[in-house]
Amino acid sequence: MAQTNLERQVETRLREHEIRLTEGRRTLIQALGKADGPKSAADLHSRLGDQVPLSSIYRSLSVFEDAGVVSPHYSTKGVTRYELAEWLTGHHHHLVCVNCGVVEDIEIDDRLETQLEAIVEEIGRDVSFAPVDHALEIDGNCRQCQ
Amino acid sequence: MAQTNLERQVETRLREHEIRLTEGRRTLIQALGKADGPKSAADLHSRLGDQVPLSSIYRSLSVFEDAGVVSPHYSTKGVTRYELAEWLTGHHHHLVCVNCGVVEDIEIDDRLETQLEAIVEEIGRDVSFAPVDHALEIDGNCRQCQ
DNA sequence: GTTGCAATTGATAATGAGAATCATTATAGT
DNA sequence: ACTATAATGATTCTCATTATCAATTGCAAC
Ligand SMILES: [Mn+2]
Ligand SMILES: [Mn+2]
Ligand SMILES: [Zn+2]
Ligand SMILES: [Zn+2]
Numbered sequence: 235m236a237q238t239n240l241e242r243q244v245e246t247r248l249r250e251h252e253i254r255l256t257e258g259r260r261t262l263i264q265a266l267g268k269a270d271g272p273k274s275a276a277d278l279h280s281r282l283g284d285q286v287p288l289s290s291i292y293r294s295l296s297v298f299e300d301a302g303v304v305s306p307h308y309s310t311k312g313v314t315r316y317e318l319a320e321w322l323t324g325h326h327h328h329l330v331c332v333n334c335g336v337v338e339d340i341e342i343d344d345r346l347e348t349q350l351e352a353i354v355e356e357i358g359r360d361v362s363f364a365p366v367d368h369a370l371e372i373d374g375n376c377r378q379c380q
Numbered sequence: 381m382a383q384t385n386l387e388r389q390v391e392t393r394l395r396e397h398e399i400r401l402t403e404g405r406r407t408l409i410q411a412l413g414k415a416d417g418p419k420s421a422a423d424l425h426s427r428l429g430d431q432v433p434l435s436s437i438y439r440s441l442s443v444f445e446d447a448g449v450v451s452p453h454y455s456t457k458g459v460t461r462y463e464l465a466e467w468l469t470g471h472h473h474h475l476v477c478v479n480c481g482v483v484e485d486i487e488i489d490d491r492l493e494t495q496l497e498a499i500v501e502e503i504g505r506d507v508s509f510a511p512v513d514h515a516l517e518i519d520g521n522c523r524q525c526q
Numbered sequence: 527g528t529t530g531c532a533a534t535t536g537a538t539a540a541t542g543a544g545a546a547t548c549a550t551t552a553t554a555g556t
Numbered sequence: 557a558c559t560a561t562a563a564t565g566a567t568t569c570t571c572a573t574t575a576t577c578a579a580t581t582g583c584a585a586c
């Protein structure tokens with residue numbers, strides 16, 4: 235099976251940390267690569283069946299996080315959801331449906347992103363806070379729920 | 381002891397839900413009113429000592445949430461933090477220190493807030509999502525940590 | 527392609543934030 | 557004050573996540 239570009243990038247990063255890219259980890263990366271938003275360990279486990287045991291999913295996500303391959307999201311109650319880090323996917327934001335709870339990725343166009351960054355910078359200047367990142371979450375009703 | 385304006389608003393809202401504003405709950409509301417950012421049950425408990433038992437703090441925060449008196453925040457790992465709902469405090473955003481983890485309220489001026497709302501509306505239109513709220517979180521180094 | 531060995535696995539136990547229980551107590555309206 | 561009902565708080569329960577550890581696997585050197 236041919237190695238995808240995503241896998242190649244992840245493998246390189248992991249090698250720098252002396253972390254092995256095993257079969258189960260490859261499977262996880264593929265699943266995260268296909269996802270349309272951040273996924274919890276339970277989400278991934280139900281998608282992958284017993285291909286990768288839940289305890290291994292938790293451990294691998296944690297290893298990936300330490301290596302900067304995935305980013306955790308805490309924006310919903312009781313569960314942590316993970317997605318590929320932005321150096322792999324590009325910077326983006328999230329829509330959260332207040333009705334059904336789905337979290338969906340959105341990329342916004344450069345004009346809006348530039349405006350947003352200007353707002354963030356100005357706020358940082360105003361209050362002596364040094365921004366390194368920002369997250370705009372929009373809560374509302376998704377297409378299915380409106 | 382004279383009843384503060386905040387307490388009066390909360391009492392009215394609770395009465396509409398047939399929820400009593402007891403001594404412990406009054407104490408909690410006061411603590412939340414003084415806070416400079418969202419606080420966890422444990423935060424509140426350590427601030428209030430055994431004045432209000434931890435299990436009561438959890439239950440009261442949950443009751444307050446149902447009545448729309450407080451809002452939960454999930455943006456940090458492993459704990460839920462609560463703050464007074466925006467109809468009591470005014471709309472605002474949050475700074476999260478990537479170093480020490482402190483979460484701090486910020487009100488941004490009307491010009492920036494208007495720009496932000498315009499961005500949110502435009503995104504909603506683009507992707508057929510109906511926004512009801514938004515949250516801009518700025519991650520960076522707080523004054524103490526830079 | 528075998529070998530050596532550190533990294534990984536996966537079943538299971540431990541942890542910890544938060545929710546549920548329930549007998550007792552406090553609250554508010556009459 | 558009396559009563560009906562809501563709240564309390566010590567305790568137990570739940571469930572997402574982490575830690576453990578003996579068995580297995582990946583990888584690089586030979
Ligand atoms: Mn995302
Ligand atoms: Mn706040
Ligand atoms: Zn929805
Ligand atoms: Zn800080």
